[in-house]
Amino acid sequence: MRNPRIYAPIELSEFQPVDLPESAANHVGRVLRMKPSDPLILFNGRGGCWQARIHSVNKRQVQVVPLEHISKDNESPLNISLGQSLSRGERMDYALQKAVEVGVTEITPLFTERCEVKLNSDRQEKRLRHWQQVIISACEQCGRNMIPAIHPPVALEQWISSRTSELNFVLHHRTSQALAGYSTPQSVSLLIGPEGGLTADEISAAEQSGFHPLALGPRVLRTETAPVAAVSLMQYLWGDWRQQ
Secondary structure (H helix, E strand, O other): OOOOEEEOOOOOOOOOOEEOOHHHHHHHHHHOOOOOOOEEEEEOOOOOEEEEEEEEEOOOOEEEEEEEEEOOOOOOOOEEEEEEEOOOHHHHHHHHHHHHHHOOOEEEEEEOOOOOOOOOHHHHHHHHHHHHHHHHHHHHHHOOOOOOEEOOOEEHHHHHHOOOOOEEEEEOOOOOOOOOOOOOOOEEEEEEOOOOOOOHHHHHHHHHOOOEEEOOOOOOOOOOOHHHHHHHHHHHHHOOOOOO
16 A cells, blocks of 8 residues: 655654644544554655654554655646635535646635625634645645645635736636637636636626636536646646646
8 A cells, every 4th residue: 555645734854753733643543543663654845755654653642753855746837826716515625626636836715796605704714724624635645745825715806806927817618719829837827617607797807807718618617627627738738747
């Protein structure tokens, strides 16, 4: 079995034993049922990862020893900012998880006109913590050592007006414009609508703010499928999926 990858946002130094944070310790000790001397890989989001071994395990504590640092992050040279309209439950989780796997840099959930999700301050804080864990789990699975940022939800207008990327795209089915003819950028912002799609006014507002309309073929993609398809294509054209 492949050595499990565990995110531990703590200071890591060669041969210096450390206690894993509570959530990581619970996963290693109770879920994976790992034992002393078992190997694992640790990363703290500060660059690279560590080959490590478990030193001790008890009900409340797991102590590990970092052994060797590996300077590899698996990050794309293309900086991709995703504006993802809020959707319900598993659909949002899926969109975030897969967006991380295909290499987005940061994600901002968006309130749009047809968004059916309403969040007060307490629910928003809980969802943010949940989404953060979804992103961490995706990084553990896919081999990324840097954690993409998940920002608090904002209104669509606020997000589109704050963009500083070289290229900005709004994905919708009212256009036939393909992702072609652009020079290779270093940064991209991508706007994805909700389950009912962006309204004509929202699309117009994005385009007036410098967003290029974008369609991915003749079929209408679901809100959780769209970012995966669009980001994958961008990685193929401009990121770390392109042929060398």
